[in-house]
Amino acid sequence: MTLSPLPIDPFLPAILRALGERGCLVLGAEPGAGKTTRVPRALLDAGMLDAGECWVLEPRRLAARLAAARVAAELGEPLGGAVGYAVRFEQKASRATRVRFVTEGLLLRRLQDDPALRGISTVLLDEFHERHLQTDLAITLLRRLRAGARPDLRLGVMSATLDPGPIAAFLGAPALACAGRQWPVEIRHAQRPDSAPLEEQVASAVDRLYRDGLKGHTLVFLPGAAEIRRCLRSCARAAQAHGLRLLPLHGSLSFEAQQEAVAPSEAFKVILSTNVAESSVTLEGVAAVVDSGLGREAFHSPWSGLPGLRTTRISQARCAQRSGRAGRTGPGLCLRLFTLAEFNARPAFDSPELLRTDLAEPLLALADLGIGPELEWFEAPPAPALEAAGKLLGGLGALEDGRITALGRRMAKLPLHPRLARLVIAGEDLGIPHLARLGATLLETGDLGARQDLGPRGAPQGHALDSDLLARIDQYLEPAGADPAALRQARLAFKALGGGVPEEDEEALLRALVTAYRDRIARVGGNGTCTLVGGGGARLAPRCRVRRAEWILALEADGVGGQVQVQAASRLEPDWLLDAYPDSIRDTEELAFNEGTGRVDLHSRLWFEDLPLMESRRPAPPGHPGAAQVLARAATGAAGLEGLLPRAAFLARLRPDLGIPAEAELREALLTAACEGLASLKELEAADWPGAVRRALGAETARLLDAWAPEWIQIPRRRLRVNYGEGTPWVASRLQDFAGLKKGPAIGGGEVPLVLHLLAPNNRAVQVTTDLAGFWQRVYRELRPGLSRRYPKHHWPEV
Template structure:
């Protein structure tokens, strides 16, 4: 059939010559040039496929389907003949297929099955500028393959907005450029920032364009399906007023619904699309673009490690590309729902996904191919910390050994088209006899909630509001469809069927154990107020969406935030016994001594640990003589007040004999308590302690001997022993005046060097004299005091010369 001319046609001979002679090419072709549909057919027509296939890698499923359909139409054939496509969960191809449009991940699967890509003669990487993770991995592996066993493999990198020099240098490839078929585009920005809901901004822009007499379709770019649904509702009155047809376009729709959005139509359409319509195939009749400036960006959750999507402000390059969709077939207009200063504040280009995402999945695929991700010659090397993080996760999952080599378990995981964490779940489920339930669980963990379910009542068979796992609520949604979004449910069913489908087993406990194999690094112990202590350190708290409320131990499956601000949104119950069975190498046992304040004793506390979290604890009284018990008791035991006089005696001895090396007060108390507690384990046993004997043992040697002679506790006064006090500036004692009768001098301490201060007491126990000169007292003071004492205490004898 006759083809409408496209700008690329004039450049096809040069493109074919480069691929024929050099085997590789970097093609920069502006939007609308026709590179996606014309280049693969030119290879086929020129006989450059050598009876093999040409694989065209597209970043999105919709682009693969549309491009394949366009080329098949141009050949006048149905899809699945010479031209086919293969995307996740779906394909239309046959043994006759020579041109196959595929999403990027399928090339990696093909390489794992056949590292030499037998039967593939050429690979075209379309829209390379989007730099998906799989794109970077594909170009590195294809370059390596072409430099090794497949020098005949033809390789082309194609893009509309590509900085061609770096990739051309990487491939050692020539660069060809081709202009597009641009038409003038009038771009208008929002005059000022607004807080109006996004869907209202879209409706106002659509209404304004048609009031100004727009002739043609409007393509609206929104970040996701939820925003599209809200915008559809907001645009309904405007569509009725202007006779417009409203159509959604996103990856979760059925192929039939997607085809309805892109098919030619005489009725003006408003196509509300995600970024699936940004590139690859021209949508006929689009006269205007409404750009929200927002898009979904792939990222990996630092928590689960699973890939996800988040809403971001897109780069200037993508804004320009979106605007260009309005100028493919005629002059167009672009309404940007953001201001011009905001446009200039955006980054020029998007960061490659390789620089901001989890690498566990590509690293496992490389290991399965016998390659080391660190040694691979990447186009742009990923961050070292991302490589280390991916390797660590794979080791924890058992996919890699300590040397970084793939294990038999890892090979089983690599065969599954899932993130390694989810692949581990599926294999654990297979080994536990629940293969179908585990596959569905993996799908639901990947897809997330199936819709905004309002029913948060108790699950049948569960007590109250609590569940054993938030995943069980998703299983209910999948099976009963209550509250599920139809598009999300369809995607989940397609994914489940692609993994093998099958009737679901009823063993939920086996599923919870299988989850433990997939999330070994997300074990947490739940404390008061929903706080969580994580194995390996760190904390989090249970969020309001989490319905696992009665479990002491959980797996934190999904969370938002980082560090102490992490909020667990989905969890699953586990039992400590499961950890003992699943990770015996991560279990350690400790025995520590701890003082039991309520019982006044030292206990021996035994604990089984999973990493740094206590699993099982027990305590019992420490046996007498247990090493360390007496030291711990000494630390906890209070120094009794009755010990003060003894401490004062020792302090006095230290003062008069510094050469003995007696410790200072604090260290002395410590030494006495350690000595007293030796061989003991409870405060009760301290009750009968002979502290003087303890002091002798603690001091030892000369100091112990001199304690009794140089700092005696008592001295003899006639027939009485009187206590000596050492708590003053000088040792002192007190006793009745009659006790000193017949003594010409008072006692002395410190080897006779220090006299004891004497407090001479009247019968009322009040001192009538304080002195160290007893002889002088008898000669002078006593004679003066005697008359008054005789009158006051006549019953007592007051001789003129007291003697014995």
């Protein structure tokens, strides 16, 4: 097959020389230069692959398939001969294969199986500028391998929009720049923001392009497969009006469907694509691009532990790369569905995925390879993300003190995220290996399409379920209403894990999930609010159908408006945690005063980490340690106490040597002593206050309190209560009760005469005095006649 010349061709000798002599190269080649297909072919033609294969790492399955098919066709050989590909779930290769286009994750798997990469002589990392997590990991490990066991391994880094300096310095490699072939592309931005649904904006743009006379295919960039499905419906009218073929293009489609989307066509096509078409071999005949400006981005929050995908506005660099797809084979046009001001506000480049995604899987892979934190990365991952990944792996039992465990090695052998690998292993141990593998598959591949039991707003209808995963499994087994592409992807993934007939023990699967989602345990409160283990908050999303469980596992979640929303959940029984994590279960008992019953209750809790699994409340048993202090704090006023405090204060003034505390401290001490052995306010009404004084102040102080500050004193005719306050203590009684006494009573060891309130029959004092003898001799003689006239029925003694 005669090859048409490409801009990369004159540079091929220099590229081969650098790879042959220096062993590494950084190649910056603009879009359309031909680097993806021509560089591997040149290595093959030069005989540089006789000692081992060339692996070309592509960021997407579509790019790997298309590039392999193009190079094989140019060689005039069937795909899978000298040139083949390997992507997850699928490969076309043989013993004769010398150039193998692969997705990045497969290199890591190969390194885990064979750390020396025997049989591979060259690795080319294509589209390095996209900086996927696997890309950063690959370049880091390959550099380490070249510095150690494989100095003969040739390494090339290729990119269309790359600053070669940092990576060239990291590798110690020469850099080479190659111009591309790009026709001019006219870019038109929206005049004003459009609030219409995205599918309506796309349909309007497509109709406008062909009404204006566009001759060629149109490539529409959308964030995901769901948006593509909606746009296929919305663009149907414009397609019929202009004789267009509408074709989807995304990673979940079969290779045949993807080939149909990119194959030459006489009829004009509208290719509705995700970002898989941003970087791959040239799509012939594309004259226009419609760019939504949106893409899916992996993210991970170390705070919540809930990774996922979110729709974001792509960077200016990616917008430029998308628009460039319209100028590969001739002048083109790009319609951006956003304004120029919005474009200018976007970041210049996307941040590397390494800086914003979950690191558990690469961290486990590195541990399996025996590589620790000393690894020198091209760009170091964020410390919080590494810490979160290590914590997750520790919780899953894969790491212990930073070292991989036997369980971790089993997990590392599975081509799954560690969380899902743990689910599979738990399922094997519980006797449901096939059901667990299917569950892991569907958690990885996601929803299978429209749910048949959802209302118009996406809210669940009918009864609540035990698990959204079980509902997904049911749809997999009986796929009515499932999206064909999603179903196909799930079947391929399940087959790659071993397939099989799923067992019917659903509860065993729910129990296995507990081992994989330890960090996503949540308690559901009112209105679907959730409290996650570790203190995070979330809410059940409308689409989540697990509505009646008090305890759940948050299987899938995303952030909406700053709030984590649980999209898929599974019922959890607290007893399962007792079996799965006995070392994380603890009991606590707490005493608390019950305002309603007026007594101290014993509040018992069974905890899983910081979440209370079970709670009970019962009256504290008599004599329970600590109940007295709780009751004392609640009993702010007790009848017996109010009489004791002023007496103790009086004694403290007389005898500072006794060390009687101030009122607040004394109140607490006396109340606590009085409450000893009690648990309710009713019991406190009959408290032993003399005993409380002895316990709080000591026996000698208690004796002096009774002797020097008595509550009562006895006079010949009556027993009188002593009133204590700020001044001198006093007593009150009728004047006649003191008849015959020459001297009033005294307290404080006889040193403090009591103030006497001498009362008339109307209980009003006729005299207040401490000099009783003087009262009888002077005052009473003058008062007696008047008192006798006013109260003739009372006896008024003569003195």
